[in-house]
Amino acid sequence: xxxxxxxxxxxxxxxxxxxxxxxxxxxxxxxxxxxxxxxxxxxxxxxxxxxxxxxxxxxxxxxxxxxxxxxxxxxxxxxxxxxxxxxxxxxxxxxxxxxxxxxxxxxxxxxxxxxxxxxxxxxxxxxxxxxxxxxxxxxxxxxxxxxxxxxxxxxxxxxxxxxxxxxxxxxxxxxxxxxxxxx
Numbered sequence: 001x002x003x004x005x006x007x008x009x010x011x012x013x014x015x016x017x018x019x020x021x022x023x024x025x026x027x028x029x030x031x032x033x034x035x036x037x038x039x040x041x042x043x044x045x046x047x048x049x050x051x052x053x054x055x056x057x058x059x060x061x062x063x064x065x066x067x068x069x070x071x072x073x074x075x076x077x078x079x080x081x082x083x084x085x086x087x088x089x090x091x092x093x094x095x096x097x098x099x100x101x102x103x104x105x106x107x108x109x110x111x112x113x114x115x116x117x118x119x120x121x122x123x124x125x126x127x128x129x130x131x132x133x134x135x136x137x138x139x140x141x142x143x144x145x146x147x148x149x150x151x152x153x154x155x156x157x158x159x160x161x162x163x164x165x166x167x168x169x170x171x172x173x174x175x176x177x178x179x180x181x182x183x
Contacts, residue, residue: 005022005025005067006062008021008022009057012054012057013057013058019054022067026067026071027046027050029068030049030050030071030075031043031046033072033075034046034075034079037079038079038083039154039156041082046075048078049071049074049075049078052078053074087127090124090127091123121176122172124175125176126138126172128171128175129168129171129172132164133164133168134168136150136161136164137164137172147162147165
């Protein structure tokens with residue numbers, strides 16, 4: 001007979017190893033949820049979700065919420081924190097004019113100067129994109145992955161990659177051109 005989830009949580013307070021079956025039972029479902037929401041970082045966010053749940057297990061109240069929805073709530077909060085941190089990073093880069101660019105020996109000095117002049121504007125444009133659109137654009141531009149590789153990386157259809165890249169390029173171009181027109 002399988003021990004109930006709420007019993008495992010309660011027992012894990014005295015015997016931490018009793019928490020392990022909860023991971024075994026619910027990790028795949030939580031991972032699927034995270035992967036659908038964010039793609040590649042789902043593994044890290046899954047680990048963080050269960051770490052938070054383990055640390056907060058003493059505050060779990062079975063009458064308020066079953067374990068499964070409790071875990072999904074933690075996963076959603078972890079996901080939102082991750083997205084906010086990424087958004088803040090791009091906004092900070094826009095303010096600091098420090099967008100990371102790799103220069104190659106083949107780059108012409110004028111090209112590097114043009115890229116440096118657009119750092120803040122590019123960071124602001126990237127911060128304004130939806131995270132899913134930003135992901136595909138950066139995988140294309142920075143990782144130099146093909147559309148098929150991006151689709152495989154994010155586990156999404158190639159048509160979705162095409163539409164996201166198209167939208168991200170359009171919005172980025174519009175943001176950059178409107179900023180240049182203002183100057």
